[in-house]
Amino acid sequence: MSITLKDIQNNGVVGAGGAGFPTHVKLQAEPEYIIVNAAECEPLLHKDMQLLEFYGDAFIDGLNQVIKITNATSAIIGIKSKHESIIANLQKKITANIKICPMDDFYPAGDEITLIHQTTGRIVEPGQLPISQGCIVQNVETIINIALNKPIVEKFLTIAGEVKNPMTVKVPVGTTFAQVLEYFEITTKNYIIREGGMMMGTVQTNLDAVVTKRTGGLIILPTDHNCAVTYKRYSEPKNTIRIAKAACDQCNFCTELCPRYLLGYPVRPELAMRNIMFSSDDDQRINIGNAFCCECNLCTLFSCPEGLDPAGATFIEKRVAQEQEKWQGLPVKAHPMMPYRKVPTKKLMQRLDVLKYQDKGPLQSIQFNPVFVRIPLLQHIGATAKAVVVVGQHVKKYDLIGEAKTGISANIHASINGTVTVANEKEIVIERRL
Ligand code: SF4
Ligand code: SF4
Incomplete structure (x- = not known):
């Protein structure tokens, strides 16, 4: 069965890997490669590998649908080589236009820019989208959702x-x-x-x-x-700033292990810390390159030997830098030490x-x-969907309850049979019909 962009739009498919970008918009690009993010690098999470194991046929079907919709030349599945049996199973199913790229077990292998570099050798320039290098990236679950062709x-x-x-x-x-x-x-x-x-x-x-x-x-x-304490301590930017002013010894480990810096990006967490140390309230220095931090948190949760929060300091600069003029640096080039500075997942888990x-x-x-569900009308990047049901209305699972606005937005559907008890501009609550 051929699935169309309209089907994907109607079903409210969005990036299931966390970003939530509406898939029907992303697939309007004309890439050379579809890069599948099967790198699953967050410690303790196993969803994508389980889906590849049990929904392998749907995954390959969905991937072929994506190739057809976008007219891509081929697809590359970026997956860690340690998943030998899953790779062996996929090898049996893939067609000639799909390749598997086995990757090392490191963090953050699933970062979009890192993944594109690992699978194609190309580097997306700072501030550009993957399509500038002929790629779009799709997550495993999103591809399966496309194949299942049902409202999400x-x-x-x-x-x-x-x-x-x-x-x-x-x-x-x-x-x-x-x-x-x-x-x-x-x-x-x-x-x-x-x-x-x-x-x-x-x-x-x-x-x-x-x-x-x-x-x-x-x-x-x-x-x-330990991590819960660290998350709490640095949930307040004032703590990040206070501790940065007092304790950073500028050893540079945060930058030397930063995956974006290693790709040649102008991301410098140690500079963010230095800027905090040497700026006064009315003279805020800023490294505009920190706009390209991917928020992987490696510098805070792994690299810094002092337990400081260079990631938090970089996020502060990122918010300001994104408001400023566009990056106009030279084309970037990967650091020669990059292959030696991948942080192994096991080592990271030990540190965490x-x-x-x-x-x-x-x-x-x-x-x-669930006896009730509370369904937000904004679960994606873009405009909030508009409620199309009213309080007291009976709905069935899969019914449209929130209609996408024009532009970047996504449809929202009922996830259970029941009666609408709340319908406003933010959410729809449905109580199960017993
Ligand atoms: S934040 Fe930590 S890792 Fe970075 S320069 Fe300061 S002490 Fe070193
Ligand atoms: S969170 Fe830290 S390590 Fe990750 S990209 Fe940003 S600055 Fe680099």
């Missing part, structure tokens, strides 16, 4: 950390974290939830937060875990103190029956 009303995610049985599950969009975690035995009393990954995720203490089309995982950590957790997340078929 469920999300795969890994639950890991302080839980008895870590696993990957499929959850109706809009289910609260509290309702998800009812199915898990949490092995610590006081905990935080790291949503989306140890490195690039966010801390969520509110159990009323909901699963969206972008949620990739929930990691449960004790509140006194998560080796003690079961590093697995088998796909399990759990039937989640």
Whole structure:
């Protein structure tokens, strides 16, 4: 069956790897290569590998649909070579226009710019999009969603950390974290939830937060875990600034291991720290190149021997730099030491103190029956969808409840059968019909 851009648009498909960019917009480009992000580099998350193992046929079908829609020459699957059995299975299914690129096991292998460099040898210049190098990047789950050709009303995610049985599950969009975690035995009393990954995720203490089309995982950590303490300490920029002013010895490790710096980008976390140290309130120095930080957090959570927050300092500069004029530097070139400075995932996990957790997340078929779902009308990059249902209306799973606005936006659908109890410009609440 041929799937069209219109089908993808109608189904509300968005990037499931975390970015949430509407897929029908992305696929309007005419790339040379479709690069599949199967690098899955966030410690403890296993969703994409589980999907490749159990939905391999749908994945290859979806990938061929994407190649056809975009007229791409071929697709390259960037996947870590350690996943030998998954690669062997994919080898049996792929057609001549699809190649597999086995990668080392390092972080952040899944960063879009790093992935393109690893799979094609090309470097996307600072401030440019992947299409400037003839590439578009698609995540594994997004490709499977294209093949399944149904409205996106469920999300795969890994639950890991302080839980008895870590696993990957499929959850109706809009289910609260509290309702998800009812199915898990949490092995610590006081905990935080790291949503989306140890490195690039966010801390969520509110159990009323909901699963969206972008949620990739929930990691449960004790509140006194090293990382939980670090996340808390640096959740306030004032702490980042206060500690930077007092303690950075300018050893440069943060920059020397920065994946963007190693690709030749003008990202310099040590300069962000120095700027904080030597700027006064009315003389803020700024390194405009820090606009291209990918927010991988490696410098704070791995590289800095002093436990400082160069990532936070860089984010502060990034927000300001993005408002300033465009980067006009020379074409970039990878650092000659780059191949030697990939941070191995196991080493990273040791530093994060998560080796003690079961590093697995088998796909399990759990039937989640939330009594209600709270579905945000903005689960994507772009404009918020417009509610097209009213309070009291009965809806069925897959019904359209939020219509995409013109431009960059995405449709939203009901994830359960039920009655609408809230419908406003931000969200739709549906209570299950019993
Ligand atoms: S932030 Fe840390 S790693 Fe970076 S220069 Fe300062 S002390 Fe060194
Ligand atoms: S978070 Fe740190 S290591 Fe990562 S890209 Fe930004 S500056 Fe570089």
